[in-house]
Amino acid sequence: MSVGFIGAGRMAQALSRGFISKGIVKPQKMMASDQSESILDFMKKQGVSTTNCNIELVERCDLVVMAVKPHLVADVLQEISDFFTTDKMFVSIAAGVPLEVLETNLPEETRVLRAMPNTACLVHAGTEDQLDAVTGLSGSGPAYAFATIESLADGGVKMGLPRDMATKLAAQTLFGAAKMVLESGKHPGQLKDEVCSPGGTTITAMHELERGGFRGTIMDAVEASALKAKEMG
Ligand code: NAD
Secondary structure, three states: OOEEEEOOOHHHHHHHHHHHHOOOOOHHHEEEEOOOHHHHHHHHHOOOEEEOOHHHHHHHOOEEEEOOOHHHHHHHHHHHHHHOOOOOEEEEOOOOOOHHHHHHOOOOOOEEEEOOOOHHHHHOOOOHHHHHHHHHHHHOHHHHHHHHHHHHHHHHHHOOOOHHHHHHHHHHHHHHHHHHHHHHOOOHHHHHHHOOOOOOHHHHHHHHHHHOOHHHHHHHHHHHHHHHHHHHO
């Protein structure tokens, strides 16, 4: 079976690398389409054929994986749907794009699947250590974040805020900070420095966090979870 990736970005690269290293699909049986030549270079180096034309990819592949960003899925479906025949299979990994949207934009009776690979795919380098580290960080991480939100809310309640408002503020604060890290591309330490005015409230609070071993405790938690994953693995 030949497999084609529409969009050759991070997920397509991680999945194709995984398919090759596990011997699931040979590179000669894979193809990737993207508008960016520099992105396609990675695929070429792996022996995967490349194209700038999504329609060519659809015509040449039995299984087509939609790996563009979610907001682009509908446009790409419109572009390829006339060339999609029912002997082919379609898989979307786009987050938040429902099956119905995929099915209504493809010919009737097309076999359509939705899959949600997790971040571990992105570091699939065949090394167990990295996968254990991902478990310690982002597998167990939501629990650390929930505990942080709860602690922030407790602090707010202690200082007089109603519980509902404190929890919402705490969650929005973490959400906003995470968004800034992802969107600004700045080092989190720099963003922290930018919000600490000399002699101000935030640096005073940071001092308390440091005194309590905040960062070391979180690092210890990631390490403990990763070591546990390795032990169980
Ligand atoms: P990415 O931005 O790294 O890759 C997307 C690629 O699509 C880019 O190389 C871009 O040039 C290309 N592209 C844009 N328009 C195109 C078009 N019209 N035709 C062909 N190619 C086009 O994104 P990603 O992180 O690889 O995510 C891809 C999909 O995987 C998303 O829908 C996302 O929701 C889903 N996903 C990502 C993750 C993750 O951890 N990154 C996890 C699960 C699912």
